[in-house]
C-alpha cells in the first residue's frame with residue numbers, strides 16, 4: 319500500500335494505492351476519476367510533464383520554453399533534459415511547433431510553448 | 443512628446459492588464475495598454491512550468507501558453523499598445539487623469555483618460571524584508587529572480603542551493619534547478635506546514651528526495667564574497683533552539699518568502715492602500731477611493747492562481763465600462779472579522795454578483811466561512827481545509843442578500859470558525 323498526493327489538479331487529494339496482484343490496482347481518496355487514473359499510473363509506470371528551455375540563435379531572446387505534449391515516463395526525464403541542452407532553435411519560431419517527435423519511442427512529442435520574437439509591437 | 447486621449451488606460455500588460463483591457467474594449471470604449479517590458483504576459487513569461495489555465499481554459503497550460511492566448515486576443519481587439527514604456531506618474535483629477543510614461547518608441551507620452559486601471563503586478567520580498575543574520579555575500583537571490591535568470595536568460599544561479607521558504611515559486615525552482623544538475627540541499631520553512639500546494643511538495647520535492655525542514659529557520663548566512671553556507675536552526679515551541687543548529691554548505695540561497703503588491707505608482711498618485719493586502723482599498727466595482735482609478739490582479743492583492751487574477755481583471759474591465767457609461771449601483775462596506783486576514787473588495791453591491799477573495803489567518807480542517815450583516819448570518823460555507831497561503835473565493839448573487847434598508851451602514855463581516 320502506498321500513498322501519493324494526486325498532482326492532476328491543484329486540489330491535491332491524498333490517494334491510497336494498493337497493488338492487488340497482476341496489474342490490478344485499487345485507488346481510494348480521489349475526489350474525481352482523474353485521480354484514479356493518476357494513482358494507477360503512478361504505481362505502475364510514473365510519468366511527468368516535462369518543461370525546460372532550449373537555446374536559440376537570437377541575442378534578444380536567447381532561450382525558448384518547451385514542454386512535452388503528454389506526461390513522459392519518469393525514467394526518460396534526465397535523458398530528455400540532457401538532449402535538450404544540445405539543441406538550437408532558429409527564430410522566428412511559433413508556439414505549438416514540434417521540436418522532437420516521438421521522443422525515444424515514447425509516443426511523447428516536445429513542442430515550443432512560446433512564439434519568438436514575441437507578437438505585438440507598439441502602435442498608437 | 444506624444445499626446446493621446448483614451449476612455450481608459452491600463453498600466454501593466456500581464457494577465458490582469460490584458461484581461462481588463464479586453465473587457466473595457468468589448469464594452470465599446472477606447473483603451474490603451476502600457477508595459478515597461480518589450481512583450482506582453484508579465485510574470486507568466488518566466489513561469490515555463492505547467493499548471494496554469496485549469497479554471498480559465500479547462501486545460502493544463504504553461505505560463506507562456508496561457509499568456510499567448512490573451513496576447514492574440516489583445517492584438518486583434520483594436521487596443522493601442524505601448525511596449526518598452528514605463529509609467530512614471532498618474533496625475534490629474536476625477537474628471538480627467540493623466541498617465542505620463544516614457545518609452546523606446548515614442549519618448550515621453552502623455553495619455554489623458556477618464557479611467558485608469560492599475561495592473562502592475564507584485565514584487566518579491568527580499569532579504570531586507572526577512573531579517574537574517576550574517577554576512578552580505580553574493581549568491582542570495584529571490585526565487586522569482588532566479589526563475590527569470592534561468593528561464594529567460596539561461597543563467598544557472600548556482601550549483602549547491604538552499605531554498606528559504608516553501609512557497610510555490612521556491613518549490614518550482616527547487617525542481618527546475620535539480621533537473622539541470624544543481625543540487626538542492628534543503629527547503630527550510632519557518633511554519634509547521636508548507637505554504638506551497640501539496641502537489642508541488644510532491645512533484646517538486648518528493649520526486650527528487652529534496653528534504654523539507656518544517657519549523658526550521660535559516661539563522662545565519664555565511665561567506666565572504668560568495669555564500670559558502672547557511673546555519674539552520676529548529677524551532678522548539680516557537681523559539682530557535684541553537685543547541686540543535688546545523689550547517690549546510692552551499693553557494694546559493696533562494697528566498698521564496700512571499701510577494702508584495704507593486705504600489706509605488708499608486709502611492710505617489712495618492713491612492714489609499716489597504717494594510718491587510720498591500721494593495722489599494724477598493725469598492726464593489728474594483729475602483730479605489732480615488733474616483734476613476736481601478737485595480738486588479740497582483741497589484742490589488744497577491745493571487746496564487748493566474749486564473750483568478752484574470753477573472754478578477756475581467757470583472758474590473760466590465761466595471762470600468764459601467765463607470766464610463768455612468769451606471770452606478772448602491773453599495774455597503776465589507777470587513778474582515780474573526781480569523782480572516784484580508785478580504786477583497788472592501789464593499790459589496792447587493793444588487794449585483796459579487797466575488798470575494800478571502801485569506802484566512804488560521805490553518806483548519808472542516809472550517810466554516812460565515813457572512814453576517816448587522817449580526818445575523820446571511821450565508822455560510824463549509825470548507826474542508828483552509829490555510830493562509832490558499833485564497834478562498836466566494837461568489838455571492840443578489841438572491842444571497844436579505845432586503846437591506848438604505849440609510850443603515852449594512853456592514854457585512856466575513857469570519858471563519
Ligand SMILES: Cc1cc2nc3c(=O)[nH]c(=O)nc-3n(C[C@H](O)[C@H](O)[C@H](O)COP(=O)(O)OP(=O)(O)OC[C@H]3O[C@@H](n4cnc5c(N)ncnc54)[C@H](O)[C@@H]3O)c2cc1C
Nearest residue numbers: 454456457458477478484485529562563586739740747748
Ligand atoms: C514568480 C511568480 C511565479 C508564479 N507562479 C504561478 C504558478 O505556478 N501558477 C499560477 O497559477 N500562478 C502563479 N503565479 C501567480 C500568477 O502568475 C499571477 O497571479 C499573475 O500572472 C499575475 O498577473 P498580473 O497581470 O497581476 O501581474 P504581472 O504578470 O506581474 O504583470 C504586471 C505587468 O506590469 C508591468 N509594469 C509594472 N510596473 C509598471 C510601470 N510602472 N509601467 C509600465 N508597466 C509596468 C510589468 O512589466 C508586468 O508586465 C506566480 C507569480 C509570480 C510572481
Ligand code: SF4
Nearest residue numbers: 324327330331350353
Ligand atoms: S483526484 Fe481529482 S480532484 Fe483530487 S487532486 Fe486528483 S484530479 Fe484533483
